Amino acid sequence: MNTESGSEPKFKTKTSPKAEPALNELFLDSLRDIYWAENHLVKVLPKMSQAATSAKLVEALENHLAETKEHVSRLEVIFDMLGQVAVAKKCDAMEGLAKEGEGIVEGTDEGTATRDVGIILASQKVEHYEIATYGGLTQLAKTLGLDEVAEILAQTLAEEKLADELLTEVAENEVNYQAAEEA
Ligand SMILES: [Fe+2]
Secondary structure, three states: OOOOOOOOOOOOOOOOOOHHHHHHHHHHHHHHHHHHHHHHHHHHHHHHHHHOOOHHHHHHHHHHHHHHHHHHHHHHHHHHHOOOOOOOOOOHHHHHHHHHHHHHHHOOOOOOHHHHHHHHHHHHHHHHHHHHHHHHHHHHHHHOOOHHHHHHHHHHHHHHHHHHHHHHHHHHHHHHHHHHHHO
């Protein structure tokens, strides 16, 4: 265990005055990351809805595209509130998840429920990534005393959760059964 004497501890706790700016910087960096991710989704979601067959799935993806554009705007509001320029920092995770979705579309036949199942699986991975991100960022904003920012992030978090639930509904009520028939 580390004691006060000897070498510098590997991880400093927030007792030092420098701790909060570092945490702030981490928070800003995470906002830039999800800002890139949301902007990337605005480009990827139309490809997914175009590739989908189920009307309910197409509707869910189109609704979420509209929400995603709103999520981008909300992040811009947050950057503004923090006196920061909205800068996107490439999110490797979202890039990978999007590629996985595109790979599923390429690997399945057009007009099949099997492809729809794949699109739902890929989309739900995206939603879970976003839920984890917004959940963590909401908590971090509260820790930093940024209550208004936390409220905005919580609003987006709620929408991501709802989008995920809607995709589950489409899968359970319709698409999964149809895909099983195709097998
Ligand atoms: Fe989003």
